[in-house]
Amino acid sequence: MSAHEAGALHAPGYGGIASVPAWLTPPADTGELLAPLWASSVRRGPVGSLQVGGVDVRDLAAEFGTPAYVLDEDDFRGRAVAFRDAFSDAFADLCGGADVYYAGKAFLCTAVARWVTEDGLRLDVCSGGELAVALRAGVPGERIGFHGNNKSDAELERALRAGVGRIVADSVEELDRIADLAAALGVRAPVMLRVTVGVEAHTHEYIATAHEDQKFGLSLVGGLAAAAVRRALERPEIELLGLHSHIGSQIFDTEGFEVAARRLLDLQAQVHREHGVQLPELDLGGGFGIAYTSDHDPQDPARLAKGLAAIVGRECDALGIQVPRVSVEPGRAIAGPSTFTLYTVGAIKDVLLDHGAVRRYVAVDGGMSDNIRTALYDADYSCTVASRVSAAAPVLSRVVGKHCESGDIVVRDEFLPSDVGRGDLVAVPGTGAYCRSMSSQYNHVPRPPVISVRDGQARVLIRRETEDDLLGLDVG
Ligand SMILES: Cc1ncc(COP(=O)(O)O)c(C=O)c1O
Numbered sequence: 001m002s003a004h005e006a007g008a009l010h011a012p013g014y015g016g017i018a019s020v021p022a023w024l025t026p027p028a029d030t031g032e033l034l035a036p037l038w039a040s041s042v043r044r045g046p047v048g049s050l051q052v053g054g055v056d057v058r059d060l061a062a063e064f065g066t067p068a069y070v071l072d073e074d075d076f077r078g079r080a081v082a083f084r085d086a087f088s089d090a091f092a093d094l095c096g097g098a099d100v101y102y103a104g105k106a107f108l109c110t111a112v113a114r115w116v117t118e119d120g121l122r123l124d125v126c127s128g129g130e131l132a133v134a135l136r137a138g139v140p141g142e143r144i145g146f147h148g149n150n151k152s153d154a155e156l157e158r159a160l161r162a163g164v165g166r167i168v169a170d171s172v173e174e175l176d177r178i179a180d181l182a183a184a185l186g187v188r189a190p191v192m193l194r195v196t197v198g199v200e201a202h203t204h205e206y207i208a209t210a211h212e213d214q215k216f217g218l219s220l221v222g223g224l225a226a227a228a229v230r231r232a233l234e235r236p237e238i239e240l241l242g243l244h245s246h247i248g249s250q251i252f253d254t255e256g257f258e259v260a261a262r263r264l265l266d267l268q269a270q271v272h273r274e275h276g277v278q279l280p281e282l283d284l285g286g287g288f289g290i291a292y293t294s295d296h297d298p299q300d301p302a303r304l305a306k307g308l309a310a311i312v313g314r315e316c317d318a319l320g321i322q323v324p325r326v327s328v329e330p331g332r333a334i335a336g337p338s339t340f341t342l343y344t345v346g347a348i349k350d351v352l353l354d355h356g357a358v359r360r361y362v363a364v365d366g367g368m369s370d371n372i373r374t375a376l377y378d379a380d381y382s383c384t385v386a387s388r389v390s391a392a393a394p395v396l397s398r399v400v401g402k403h404c405e406s407g408d409i410v411v412r413d414e415f416l417p418s419d420v421g422r423g424d425l426v427a428v429p430g431t432g433a434y435c436r437s438m439s440s441q442y443n444h445v446p447r448p449p450v451i452s453v454r455d456g457q458a459r460v461l462i463r464r465e466t467e468d469d470l471l472g473l474d475v476g
Pocket of ligand 1: 103105106124147246248249250285286287288329330331332333433
């Protein structure tokens with residue numbers, strides 16, 4: 001959708017309602033749940049309300065209020081374990097297994113950091129704050145990878161003191177700072193180099209170019225990546241582990257990874273020829289897609305891992321090099337589907353568009369402060385009435401928030417029953433990744449809690465913000 005205000009009002013319409021995206025068809029039953037969109041325990045209970053982890057959403061709303069992020073613990077952990085097992089199996093013969101780093105930027109709190117550690121994953125953090133959460137949770141330093149394109153000396157020093165398993169360096173200048181800090185601390189810094197491979201992948205499309213105009217990484221074609229390898233090998237305080245790339249987000253196939261792996265392994269072979277060094281590790285990043293709507297068809301981790309293992313095996317064979325130990329960094333694919341956001345419906349408006357069409361606006365008690373992805377990335381979401389089922393006819397609706405911004409849209413297009421009304425609960429699935437972690441206090445709206453559910457029990461992982469929290473920093 002256009003970010004311009006007029007975008008929503010000037011959408012073309014037909015036959016009395018606003019235009020429907022090609023992938024969205026009016027459902028026979030507005031209460032039906034599309035399984036790939038929801039955490040595995042979500043279902044409709046005996047009276048039609050949603051249940052998750054054996055808990056009714058009406059009880060969650062009564063106890064914890066709305067909006068709330070509701071996280072299915074078994075679903076989250078099940079996806080983490082599925083990635084762990086899929087990658088260790090697929091790479092077992094090639095390089096003795098593979099490591100999975102959960103990308104904490106998708107959603108991180110101390111409970112999640114503990115879960116992934118207990119379940120045998122590693123943790124990728126990309127700021128001093130995320131590192132602090134990991135350390136507070138007791139994640140052993142050697143299981144942490146530390147990312148970031150502009151790490152401060154203080155962040156690097158903290159990471160080195162914590163004994164992190166890898167720092168992913170983003171520039172030659174940073175390599176020198178890491179080496180100097182390591183020398184001062186009397187340690188050797190384990191380092192991966194983030195390489196810009198010229199592949200940009202999003203959903204079904206990827207673009208492979210030589211050049212990439214972006215802030216991350218060390219360019220291959222510009223020679224920065226090779227220069228960084230040389231620099232790292234010159235500095236005895238650095239233990240160069242290998243090369244890293246992350247090519248994008250919401251990726252559903254392996255074509256982009258194939259080009260990225262080929263380019264990384266070419267450099268790996270060049271390093272071997274020029275320096276006689278066999279880099280022991282290779283990281284292919286994250287970006288694996290999930291289903292936000294019926295339009296998305298993600299691969300399961302086992303297929304994905306087999307696809308990536310075949311690519312790495314083939315490329316290493318062709319180059320005649322030893323297969324490095326591979327790692328990946330999924331965030332969204334673990335956290336995203338585990339969570340839905342539960343809102344309460346407030347105002348409802350039928351707005352007359354050009355051509356006489358009408359668009360129904362359903363306003364909920366949260367919005368762009370708890371889910372910025374729709375406004376920021378044009379992301380599509382789906383939703384359902386969660387507190388009941390209805391036999392009323394489906395009406396194309398737009399779910400919007402309560403913020404002072406016309407782009408404050410949560411779900412751009414969804415069929416909701418025509419009798420949806422004030423007080424109904426609405427659930428938006430797939431909000432476990434990049435919603436709470438990108439949330440804000442815009443309009444001084446307190447951020448929602450994260451409630452995890454399991455075996456009929458709900459517990460607060462992150463409590464709701466209060467007015468005192470909002471005013472707590474205001475010392476004026
Ligand atoms: C370096 C790196 N690794 C992993 C991820 C996780 O990506 P996703 O959540 O799409 O799997 C990101 C996301 O931005 C990233 O920048």
